[in-house]
Amino acid sequence: MSGARTDTVGTYPIKEKTGFTLAKVCKAHRARVGALLAGYGLHVGQEMVLVELWHEDGLRGGELAGRLGVEPPTVTKMLRRLEGCGLVERRRDPSDARSFRVHLTNEGRALEEPVARCWEEVEEAMLAGLNKAQRRSFRELLIRVRSNLDPEFGAR
Amino acid sequence: MSGARTDTVGTYPIKEKTGFTLAKVCKAHRARVGALLAGYGLHVGQEMVLVELWHEDGLRGGELAGRLGVEPPTVTKMLRRLEGCGLVERRRDPSDARSFRVHLTNEGRALEEPVARCWEEVEEAMLAGLNKAQRRSFRELLIRVRSNLDPEFGAR
DNA sequence: AGTATTTAGTTAGCCGGCTAACTAAATGCG
DNA sequence: CGCATTTAGTTAGCCGGCTAACTAAATACT
Structure with missing residues (x-):
């Protein structure tokens, strides 16, 4: 002291x-x-999204955020980029029009x-x-x- | 396999x-x-700059970057903000006109x-x-x- | 049924990080 | 001395994070 x-x-x-x-x-x-x-x-960080999808494909955006321990806007931007790279694909959820499901492409799986x-x-x-x-x-x-x-x- | x-x-x-x-x-x-x-x-991360200055005041920008293990542009932006908050002060180094030294203000020290x-x-x-x-x-x-x-x- | 509330994502904007490309000053060297 | 090179920081722009404020759809509730 x-x-x-x-x-x-x-x-x-x-x-x-x-x-x-x-x-x-x-x-x-x-x-x-x-x-x-x-x-x-x-980019480091993006692989975490893929990790979750490799573990379970077709997650919704919010689920992804929850599992990553990240806020929704972060997921929005990351998905836009990953989609732009052709690693991931967003399909609207027919059972909930304000939601969507994220699916890996073959490139993403590879x-x-x-x-x-x-x-x-x-x-x-x-x-x-x-x-x-x-x-x-x-x-x-x-x-x-x-x-x-x-x-x-x-x-x- | x-x-x-x-x-x-x-x-x-x-x-x-x-x-x-x-x-x-x-x-x-x-x-x-x-x-x-x-x-x-x-903001988390800014305190690291202060930590270095509490340890040794009057560091140059480049030294700060080196000690933080961070690139120079990162320091440039952080110092601009810390200076804006009045926690830190940049004084031009008389012995080297392209350099400067970073000093804590009283608020920064506090x-x-x-x-x-x-x-x-x-x-x-x-x-x-x-x-x-x-x-x-x-x-x-x-x-x-x-x-x-x-x-x-x-x-x- | 019709309105209020909750839930799902987006947008805008900030911050800490990075790289690439630049300016300007100091130094090295013929 | 004068030019080439190195060194110190800055600018621009991208990315992963965040909060605040928003839109739109689903649900709850009267």
């Missing part, structure tokens, strides 16, 4: 917080994935394997030098921290 | 990768910090403690239920992973 240093504020500087390192790690991870994805004409390889490559780089126990521990800690931070993640 | 499941691609789905959880955790952390920072008129409290609050929420050993382990794993992913972090 009344220590010799004056550039801290009670606890310790933001730069030394775990959350700070977390943010930097995430930034680096995103950059690495993004660099690989660019080879397929994808990206599943290469995108998974991109993620796998970065995953391996990230965990290099960690043994199985460390990897498991890291994974479990992240899951716990996620349930602490993400309200949508409580019902898991 | 010729496995029974067709919705995976050799290893396991992206959704089950550690990097995926990492991204979600980071997103949640960012959202939480952002919500608190909004109370001080700050935010150090409240912003640190925001971060501390989210830090505590994030690590809730973890004992000291787990927190240390999490921190150390993140640091290792960071050095694996971030080229600028090797020289530590």
Whole structure:
């Protein structure tokens, strides 16, 4: 509290917080994935939409937003671009005229394997030098921290 | 390859990768910090500029970019906004007419403690239920992973 | 049935990020 | 000295995010 240093504020500087390192790690991870994805004409973040559709095709816009943990306007814009790239297709839902369903095109489906390889490559780089126990521990800690931070993640 | 499941691609789905959880955790952390920072008129990300200046005032634009791990145009725009908010001040560097130094205003300096409290609050929420050993382990794993992913972090 | 309310998406506009292309000043070098 | 090169920032424009405000369709309710 009344220590010799004056550039801290009670606890310790933001730069030394775990959350700070977390943010930097995430930034680096995103950059690495993004660099690989660019080879397929994808921007980082867009692959998440595809991930959801690979898991379940024909989702409605709102469902997509919910699963991505993203707001509807974000989905609107991303779908417009993905549709422009020919990876995805919007079909009006006959049972609800203000809704639509998002379907993968063949091009969109074809990206599943290469995108998974991109993620796998970065995953391996990230965990290099960690043994199985460390990897498991890291994974479990992240899951716990996620349930602490993400309200949508409580019902898991 | 010729496995029974067709919705995976050799290893396991992206959704089950550690990097995926990492991204979600980071997103949640960012959202939480952002919500608190909004109370001080700050957008999440801007506080990082202030963090660097609290640590060392009078940095040049390029140094700021380097320390933040961000490209120069990003700094240009952020500084324009922070200057507009009166948190920061740009003074031309007399020894180099194409450069300038960024200085905190009193308002900018005054935010150090409240912003640190925001971060501390989210830090505590994030690590809730973890004992000291787990927190240390999490921190150390993140640091290792960071050095694996971030080229600028090797020289530590 | 007819109106009020809720729900689904869109538009506009802001912010933090990026790349590409540019200006202008400092430095290197013949 | 004078020109070429490097370095520092800016501008323009794209993308993933967000909020606020809107349209239009479905549902609820009197």
